[in-house]
Amino acid sequence: VKMSLRSQTVEQQNLCHQFSEITQATPEVAASILRKCKWNIRQAIEVYWESADLCSPAVDSSAIEALFDKYKDPDDNAIGVDGLINFCNDLEIPPDDLRMLYFCYNLKAKSAVRWTNGEFVQGLARLGVDSIVKIRDSLKSMRAELTSPSKFKDFYAYAFDISRQDGQKVLDLQTAIQLWKMLLEGRFEHLDLWCEYLEKVYQKSITKDTWQLTLEFSQTVNEDFSNIDLDNSAWPVVIDEFVEYCRAKVPS
Structure with a gap:
């Protein structure tokens, strides 16, 4: 070598x-x-x-189980809301921080407020961490890891799915706006205008299709919207109307 x-x-x-x-x-x-x-x-x-071929560092499985036992709900073999709050306090990371959403993603958790034993134990083993200090250190690489376009796209889609209320196919507007502000900051030049339009004009829940196409729109739209032809647009109505909203605010 x-x-x-x-x-x-x-x-x-x-x-x-x-x-x-x-x-x-x-x-x-x-x-x-x-x-x-x-x-x-x-x-x-x-x-x-x-790559699935890259092996995680060796971990102490008993230490991971001890961590799970420390935070799990006494009446459920899972970490619930109280345990999550204590876990975040020990990490010194707020529960609504993007790093916690990314941690859920790495656990492959199906809920943001309940982690099963399998999700927690197997997730930490995959990450190669077995202590609070190591978990905190692993989250420091989040921004670097999300430079991968495909990884960010996968994480972005996961954020929608895990943030929906049980049984709902759509995402509450305020939740969607909060997520967009975390996920697309520095990635979408018109993010503030987009959130303003949604709150003042659109005022509806967000579908999965709108969620996914917003990411694509943020990556392709020009600063002055010059590459958006509303007469022959393939974008959903909410994006077309957003472009009209912006053009009306800043006439050419």
Whole structure:
């Protein structure tokens, strides 16, 4: 491996350094994955986060079970609301922080307010963490991990599903706005206007289709909406009307 690292070009060494900075992977892992991806760093990062072949660090399973027992509901073999609050207090992270939603995502939890024994124990094992300190440290890499477009898209879809009220197919508008402000900050130039329009004009619940297409819209719309042709639009009505709302506020 050392020979292969020394034989890299300067450009390849720089790519390895960038890869390791983002993922915290070792230089050897960085070089191996980048080589497999023909030195395409964006593709390599996605492969790194998504590959099932990457083994998690060894964990102390008894320590994970002890953590679960510490926070679980005494009347249920699951961590409920009270346990979640205590867990967040120990992490020193507010319950409504985006990092906690991301933690749920990594647990593959089906509820944001109830974690089963299997979700918690298996989730921590996958993450390679077995203590509060290690969990807190693992969440520090959230922003770096979400630089992967496919991982962010998957997390974004998960946020909708886990935030719906039981039995509901749509998302309450205020919940959706709160999530968008966390998820799309720095990603959607018109985020403030979008939330303003939804609160003042739209005032309806958000469907899964609208949720998903909002992400696509945020990634493709020009700053001045010049690439949106309302006469031949394939966007849902809510987005078309949002564009009209914005154009009316700032006449060309």
